[in-house]
Each structure stands twice: as structure tokens, then as C-alpha cells.
Amino acid sequence: MPRRRRDIEFDDVVMVHCVPRPQDVIFRNELHDLVADKKLRLLEVHTDTDGMLDIARLDELVPDWAERETWACGPAGPLDAAEEHGSGHGVQERLHTERFRPGDVVAGDGCGGEVTSRATGKSVDADGATPLLDIGEEAGVLMPSGCRMGICFGCVTPLKAGAVRDLRTGEITEAEPGVLVQTCVSAAAGPCDIER
Template identity: 35%
Template sequence: MRATGDEQSLRLRVTALVWEAEGVLSVHLSRADGAHLPPWTPGAHLDLHLPSGLTRQYSLSGSPADRSTWRLSVLREPASRGGSREVHEVLRPGDHIEVTGPRNNFALPEDDALRYRFIAGGIGITPLLPMIERVASSGADWSLLYGGRSRSSMAFLADLARHGERVLVRPQDEFGLLDLDAYLGPPSSGTSVFCCGPEPLLAATEQVCGSWPPGTLHVERFTAQPYDVGAEDDAAFEVVLHRTGRSVTVPAGRSVLDALEEHGIDVPNSCREGICGTCETKVVAGVPDHRDSLLSPEERAANDTMMICVGRARGPRLTLDL
């Protein structure tokens, strides 16, 4: 379930700021009039429109059953582009801030799996918390492998402790790197693996799950996946806007979104890295060059949708439903 273009934009009040761990701050948001917030499903995130003009995506880490408050948990990243620093240093209780969403690119499957195996690295625990709440309440077979630099940096340990041995807490300074092979065991059908965390953890999990049945692994990235571009993949091409017939040239080294904006054509977008799904656009004709970190291998092979903030074309012309 991804963006459909009809997410709500809301102006919400910061009702509380709560320290969850070393460097991890939760932001609680509510309607000023006390009305219910829109419903959401585990794995969803919001676009947070910060006072500086930056827009950043943060996972909802609270309970979907709580319609009065949304909770976002933000890690202070010294090397960030400014979003996490602004959340930590600028936002204060009583402030009002605009959000867009919720949007879910990381949803639990509609058909319940026999087993759920969750893997979290650091702040990657945030989208998994509501998932765990749902599967735990259903009585499903589940477990969580949770790693971080140290216990002091790992958020929500006290909340997770109530699940007992289903939660394996493995801080790196005590246990080293997560032993994914031991945790996951041999490939098996009927298992859904959900992983969120830094890129090395995601890459390692993808490697371990490479021999598992297709569709087993679900990952969410907070940063774009590395993408190698050859000169033959970066030639100029034409984008045809199907609804108007207008044609726009996309020069070498630019994305479709870049070219459209330069010609005064506005398309909803947010991350500009191919990780949030806001700019997802239907492909009418042509073959896209997928450079996002969101579409599954099956979705890429279908070639009927693309993230135009990073994507280009494999050919001289691409027709989009715009």
C-alpha cells in the first residue's frame, strides 16, 4: 500500500517530547481541537514539514488504536542533512507543524503469515513496534532480533521487555554483529521477514534471505540504496505526458522530476531519493530505469510504475500518466 495522491495534510500540535534512549527523541502530535486523527496501519510514515522548509519522513511508532496521538521517534544524526537536528533543537511542546500522510510502503501482508521474524537495527525499531503489537495480539508466531551500538542507544527496550524471550536484544558492544543465519535458520515457506535499519544490515539480510521463497523479505530504507550508473544508461530521452500529449526532454544526469519541474510541471514529491513513494507515477509506455530503493523486484519487472524523483528511461521515450 503506497501513496495514492490523496493523503491528508494536517497542521498538528506538538503535545510532548520524550527521550526514548540516548539520541532518540519521540515527538507526540495531536489535533489542536482534540478530534480523531486519520487511521493508519503498521509500517506507515508521515512527511514532517519542518519550520526551515525541509521535509523529512519518519515512521509512526505508536499504536494504530490510539486515534488521539501520533508518535514519531527521531534519532539525532550528526551527519544528517539537517532534519533530525532541527527536530531535536527547534521543535518544542506547543509548536504547530504541518504533516502529510500517513503513507505505507512497508505494510504487513494482507494474508497472515505462519511466522513473523522481525530484525531491527537502531532507530529501525520504530516501524516494527506497531507491527509487533498487531501480530502479538493475533497470537501469531513471531520474534524480534534487535541490535544497536549499545543498550543506552536502543529505544523502547522497557516496552519490549514484556514480550520476554520473543525479543532478542543484541547490542554490538556486547555481542558483535547480529548473527542473522542463526536467528533466521534455514529457508522456509510461510515466514515473513521484516527488516529496518542501516544499509549494511539491510544488505546482509537481503543476502541471507536470497535463497528464501520470493516475497519472504520486506525491508524499509531510511537512506537511498547505492546505484551504479554507466554512461550508456544516462543518455537524454523524451517524456510524454499522456494526459496532455506534451513532451519534455530529460537531459543526461537529470531525473524525470528535475526535467518536469524545470518546465513548470509540478508533481507531488518529498524525499527526492526514491525511498518515500510520494512521486510514484504510472508508466503508460516505454521501459523505466528504476533507481529507487522502494519497488520490489516483481514491481520493477512489471515496469508499470516508477519513482520519477530518481528514475529515468531505458530507451528514447517514456510515456507517463501525467
């Protein structure tokens, strides 16, 4: 969150980074080098232990957030919350968001279906708009993940049966030997089995 141009204080940048565990922070070593050089203030939120970031905590983490230009990227839910928060404080023009999933995907857009984790034997009903990663985690399945936005491929798992829909493009992928799917950007397109 660099300060606005009129308040320039070089290198006055705050980064709030939310990931499940410390080792999930992308470019963590490089970011900590910037911290050591006093070019960055890095606030890591580890959701496995700290829980999901409540946007209301921004006042506590970055007290002058409303005076800064803010760039945010991530899953739709936190970005929606950030936009609502910015609007509520009348600073929506200073918030710049980058979405990696279409914002207008809503439950019911796809057909959904029962998702089964072969590794655990758990099956849950999923709608056609919720990422398999979220579905699995809500069911208590330990799912591999990273960026949660379709970039790092840290969440890929074999699709063993059925079909999934890419939430970014709408493209359907059907199970066949060797097919991997990114669970963070894929939703059930009918009943499906995934490895994890």
C-alpha cells in the first residue's frame, strides 16, 4: 500500500499477505530481504492458525490504510469484502482490485454435484460455483494449496472420475488418465472424484 503521491515517503509500503502457512508465502525470502532493507513492512496472516482475515482488522494492522492507495488481489470473497469496506469509508477510488476469477459467477451457474475425495473417502455435495479447494477444506480434507487464484499450480490433483468446470473460463474438463485439475479454480460439473 504505497502512500498517495502527495504524501510521498519513499519505500513506505505495507503488504498484508494471507496464506495458510508461512511456507506458503510466495517469494517469502525476497520479501523478507526487502523488510531487512527497510523497503517494506510485511504483515503475514497465517490462516491455518490465525483464521481468515476479517477486513475489519485492517484498522489494527494498517491504521492509516484509508490514506493509502491500496492494491488487492485474491479470491472473490475477500475482494468483495475489501470493496465493501472501501466504499463504506468513502475511499473506493483508492482501492484497486485484481480478480483472477469472474466476479459474476454465482451458485447455480454450473450444475454442481457430489464431490468425492478418493484419499479420504469423504463425499460432499457441491454447487457449481464453489472451488473444489474450498469444498474439500470445508469438509475437513487436507488439501494442497498455494496462491488460491490459479497461478502457482500448488493445488493440482488428479481428476479420477466425472467432470469439473474452470471457474475462469467455463471450460469443462473430463476425467481421463493423467488429467490434473487446479482445485482452486475448478468447480464440480456433475458428480466427480478427485484424488485428494
